[in-house]
Amino acid sequence: xxxxxIAVLVLNQNYEPLNVCSVRRAIVLVLRGKAEIIESARTVxxxxxxxxxxxxxxxxxxxxxxxxxxxxxxxxxxxQRDGWQCVYCGRxxxxxxxxxxxxxxxxxxxxxENLVAACRACNHRKAGRTPQEARMTLLREPTxxxxxxxxxxxxxxxxxxxxxxxxxxxxxxxLAAAG
Numbered sequence: 001x002x003x004x005x006i007a008v009l010v011l012n013q014n015y016e017p018l019n020v021c022s023v024r025r026a027i028v029l030v031l032r033g034k035a036e037i038i039e040s041a042r043t044v045x046x047x048x049x050x051x052x053x054x055x056x057x058x059x060x061x062x063x064x065x066x067x068x069x070x071x072x073x074x075x076x077x078x079x080q081r082d083g084w085q086c087v088y089c090g091r092x093x094x095x096x097x098x099x100x101x102x103x104x105x106x107x108x109x110x111x112x113e114n115l116v117a118a119c120r121a122c123n124h125r126k127a128g129r130t131p132q133e134a135r136m137t138l139l140r141e142p143t144x145x146x147x148x149x150x151x152x153x154x155x156x157x158x159x160x161x162x163x164x165x166x167x168x169x170x171x172x173x174x175l176a177a178a179g
Contacts, residue, residue, distance in 0.1 A: 006041060007156055008055050009163045013063040017153055017166055026055045035060050039162045056162045069147045073112060081145050082117035088136050089122050097123045101142065102130060112144035 008026035010019040021029075027045075029035035039057035071077050075098055085092045087099075099118035102108030105128060116138065118126070126134040153167055 006043065006054060007160070009057045009153070009156070009160070009166060010035070011038065011057060011059040011166055013060050015059065015166060017163075018060070018064065018066065020153065020156060023054050026058050027052070029060075030055060030058060033061065038166075056160065057166060069152060071145050071147050073110070073115070077145070078112075078115050079117045081112075081142075082140075085117065085139075086119040086122050087116040087139050087142070088118055088126070088131070090139055091119050093119055095120065099123050099126065101138070103128045106130075113142050116142050 006023040007020050008023050009017060010021050010026070010029075012018045023041075026035065030037055035058040037053070037055040037057075038059050039055070040053040041056040043054045045052045045054055078098060079096050083092070084094060084096065086096065096117045097120055099116050099122075100108045100110070101114050101116060104110065108114050122136065126136055131138055153163065157164060157167065
């Protein structure tokens with residue numbers, strides 16, 4: 001069996017989840033003394049001289065500082081933030097468009113705070129005007145989403161039970177709510 005498809009949770013020195021890496025990268029970090037194995041996978045690697053338990057969770061020996069993760073500004077993320085709902089009429093649909101609250105041709109930036117999900121009818125009605133000029137109101141103000149720790153690790157938490165105790169606030173109801 002190949003080891004390339006196995007994911008490993010990387011914890012900072014203070015046990016805060018940092019990243020997910022390949023098992024190959026995790027083994028290199030452990031063998032170089034930069035990390036220690038906290039949880040082992042059920043799979044082992046046989047070499048000519050030894051049998052190694054593959055890591056599932058490793059912890060870095062030294063603290064690593066990194067900036068808080070940010071959600072990329074994409075159409076899908078805007079639609080998700082707005083609940084797949086038009087912010088002008090409240091209609092829920094998968095056929096949405098992006099709307100700049102302050103139009104780009106008027107200097108409106110391409111930012112989280114100026115982009116909203118709008119149905120085609122409302123976007124057409126608003127056209128190149130501001131909501132006030134078009135006599136339309138926003139149901140909610142657009143803001144940048146706050147990134148939770150789950151954003152990076154969530155895809156793995158269902159199958160990697162050993163990781164759950166290292167993700168603060170994790171419980172099965174979070175998985176059920178998102179599923």
